[in-house]
Amino acid sequence: MTGKKHKRIKASDASFNMINHLVFLLLTLICVYPFYYMIINTVSANDLSANGYINFWPRAVHFDNYVQVLSLDGLSTAALVSLGRTVMGTICTVFASAFLGFMFTQENMWHRKFWYRFFVITMYFNAGLIPMFVTMQTLHLTNTFWVYVIPAIVQPFNIILVKTYVESMPKSLQEAAEIDGAGIFTVFGKIILPTAKPILATVAIFSAVGQWNSFQDTLIYITEQKLYSLQYLLYIYINQANSLAALVRNSGTSAIAGSLATQQTPTSIRMTVSVIVVLPILFVYPVFQRFFVKGIMIGSVKG
Incomplete structure (x- = not known):
């Protein structure tokens, strides 16, 4: 049976x-x-x-x-703009997400819980299109390449991913380094970054895809053709x-x-x-x- x-x-x-x-x-x-x-x-x-x-x-x-x-005309220039914003934007976003995610796990950080909640709440609220445009214009970022990079550096969702990943790592790694005299930046550079490669690769994919596929920021902030992104040019060509x-x-x-x-x-x-x-x-x-x-x-x- x-x-x-x-x-x-x-x-x-x-x-x-x-x-x-x-x-x-x-x-x-x-x-x-x-x-x-x-x-x-x-x-x-x-x-x-x-x-x-x-x-x-x-x-x-x-x-x-x-x-x-x-x-x-313009396709090769737009390709360089899209490539540049994808590479630079991804590097800046990954580094900022890694550092902030790591810092939010440090119990001795000044008002850690307040700053963490302050970052997270921005996932649910934003000022809207017009205040955002006025802000970019006041900061002299409109019609510049940096309008593609700077606003996208700090992403709360990515910070949460990195923070959760760092919290899952053994605390003994950081404690052993601190006993040997390592400071916060040494711990971050020599322990956290090499150990957190999986989550940083995940953040890199999210950032790279988002940067490459974005065209609305070009539509809102850019009027000079030399700064058009490839996706925006695709939008124009299709129309x-x-x-x-x-x-x-x-x-x-x-x-x-x-x-x-x-x-x-x-x-x-x-x-x-x-x-x-x-x-x-x-x-x-x-x-x-x-x-x-x-x-x-x-x-x-x-x-």
């Missing part, structure tokens, strides 16, 4: 695992297909793509769309896809686009620019993935 029951349990486990794998495979396909759809439409014949004939497989493959779109397609067709860069298969259309402009903007950030997650799960799980265990 025991053997038969054991076999039934194994059979049910196998059935559950198969259904589980099928469900997650289906969810994966649903998530991946939009990116795949955009990519195959950018490398397929533009006339077929515009008429909705490209759904599963590329047809009449060519790469003229990327050559022509990458030559558009002006019809006129932009005509511009590319009539420009010197489209001399090779004599056939309908390679002539730019509003659809090809939208798809190509979207792929150019989305692809770089897709490579960020695999770099930090081995830290991400551990960091987010540990950072969510304690309140």
Whole structure:
């Protein structure tokens, strides 16, 4: 009897695992297909793509769309702005989150509980768009690169994650360092930063994705074209896809686009620019993935 029951349990486990794998495979396909759809439409014949004939497989493959779109005015400058704000913003946010999260675990910090609650309450209240714009203007940050970096440095949610992670670490690490004469900055630099890599990688992913995908700050604070971000340029290109397609067709860069298969259309402009903007950030997650799960799980265990 025991053997038969054991076999039934194994059979049910196998059935559950198969259904589980099928469900997650289906969810994966649903998530991946939009990116795949955009990519195959950018490398397929533009006339077929515009008429909705490209759904599963590329047809009449060519790469003229990327050559022509990458030559558009302002795209390379916007890419540098987005790259710069992502790198600098992520570094500043990670460092600030690490230091403040660590300091809020120190019992001898002056009015620690008050300052911690002061930071946390900003997650629930903000002054609004107009006061924020007036503040940025008063600080002379409008129409400057630093308007992308400075307002995003202190993020309460990231500070909470780091604080929770540091609290889960053995206190004996810091106590042993302090017995050896280490000060607060030595403890932070030589013990906390190396030990907290998983949660810092998690914060880095959140910050990098947020910085790269942001376009509203450009819309509100920036009027100079040289400071446009890539996402904001994507927003403009998508809204002006019809006129932009005509511009590319009539420009010197489209001399090779004599056939309908390679002539730019509003659809090809939208798809190509979207792929150019989305692809770089897709490579960020695999770099930090081995830290991400551990960091987010540990950072969510304690309140």
